[in-house]
Amino acid sequence: MHDLRRLRAFLATAEHGSFSAAATELGYAQSVVSHHIAALEQELGVVLIDRGIRPVTITEAGRRLRVYAIAIFEQVSDAEADLRAIAGLRSGTLRIGAFLAACVSFMPLAVSRFRAAIPDVEVHLEQLGSDEALERVRTGALDLAVIWRADGADMAAGDGFDHEILAEDAYRIVLPAGHRLARRAGLTLAELANEPFTVPRDQGDGAGYNQWLREVCSDAGFEPRDQFPVDDVSVGIAFIKSGLCVGLIPQLTLPNHEPAIVARPLPGHRGFRSVIACWRGGRRIPTVHPMLDCLRGATAETMQLASTG
Template identity: 30%
Template sequence: MDVHPQLLRALRAVLETGSLTAASERLGFTQSALSKQIASLETAAGVQLLRRGPRGVEPTEAGHRLAARAASILDQYDAAQRELDDLATPVGGRVALGGFPTTAMRLVPRTIARVRAEHPSVEVDFLESSTPVQIRRLRAGRLDLALLSSGEGLPGWDLTGIEVERLPSGPLLLAVGRRHRLARAERVAVADLADEDWIAGRGARGEPQFGAWPTLSRPRVVAELGDWSTRLGFVAAGIGVTTVPGLAAGALPEGVFCVEVDDPQWTGRELLLAWIGALAGPAAAVRAGLRKEASNR
């Protein structure tokens, strides 16, 4: 099967977002153009890849299998392009750092500012994505360093051949609005959260999202929103509460307060810094900056 890489990107975007509309917005195409790309891919493959279901577009078994292959193909394609770009324009002191969204709220920008101040010749390119995407990018050579989330409620990531270092991350916290009954509390029992309205995260299928407290059996979710600023805006307005990692505690908007939760059933998650091979020069400087900022929260 000889197809343009864009057709594979189109399929992967549809599967990750669950709809042609969301996928077209992500890729910057009209929905009609994206539909034509999928049709071209189905023609080349000789099988149906997608079908419309009650919750949007659903992949066929062939669609699932091709998308799994596409992820690996596209990662290798991007790695080859990056190597060619490096030959044409040596990156010198450039470091590619990846992190999941909440690392971008405080830890990553403060680290970049620190590195710029201490090492003006080092440039940091930040790529925000989920942990599984970062692991793929790290293996494909698209990242030099990656901040990963690991622990309870998450899959057991395959980190074979990847070096990891644990960084301080703080506990999972409850975020409430200024008028909420718990806004001035320093600590609450998990049982006190049973009747709360929750604002949950919404992202690509299979990706973990912050939202209701993880050990509550039947939380009442009143909204699912994809963007952190939107979620926290709903919290500030008193529409509901949500969970935030300790990493984000110092970057919450005005009108949102954090409360610690006593929950003996929750063992928590870890923040991992990952890389492949030996670290030296610019990458080592960025690693040192991350360690300092993670410890200075």
């Protein structure tokens, strides 16, 4: 099969059961369609079309060839799309919004690798709350959002986004190193019922965290004493280091090798959040998928370092 035009003429005729309908679809004269199919039959040495029946039907050989033809043209379409994507990588801009912990951990590594691989594409990275980043992707102001969702909550079906979970970020019970419970094996959340907590302010991503905190503390039988609200988690960690309070903080946010604090696992199935990359469904942006490759590697390496730090 040296000429895909012959195969396309056969497939169109097989789909429509008519030479004339196939000719209309392809923009050919009917005689050209007939000629292409006859030439294909001669090339293959088999009869593909039963011309004595109306509507036109295909023979057993034709039915087998139809299966292969569909697969061939799907591959051709995929190849064309990939090549167009490569052409699209030569220039342009990729706009990304990401939550704070992502921006101070794996995002710089991912962006650096992307720029090294595709230097002609300009990357704009902006720190945003998860809900705001999603809204900007929805409106087209951003191409990609890196967000978090508590409890491994997935994106809602039908929300118009494609997404990929990049990592599961475990929450830790974080205590001052000198706290009376710092060395307790098998520490439970209920043992912190009378402790003051540091929490983010109840807005943006902080609102989602605070709702999660109230729920997990309620499951443990108490309401958290949020005496130390902060705008930045690093301030909350400083409060913990000073012995003022305790906190439930994601592993990704914790400093490595910090002797002034102790981090213990948070027991239970609600002890992690999902880190998710999101982009608009049905919108093909050539630079998004190479960035996803960079994000996968960067998050995996960062989470591995955080878990061993």
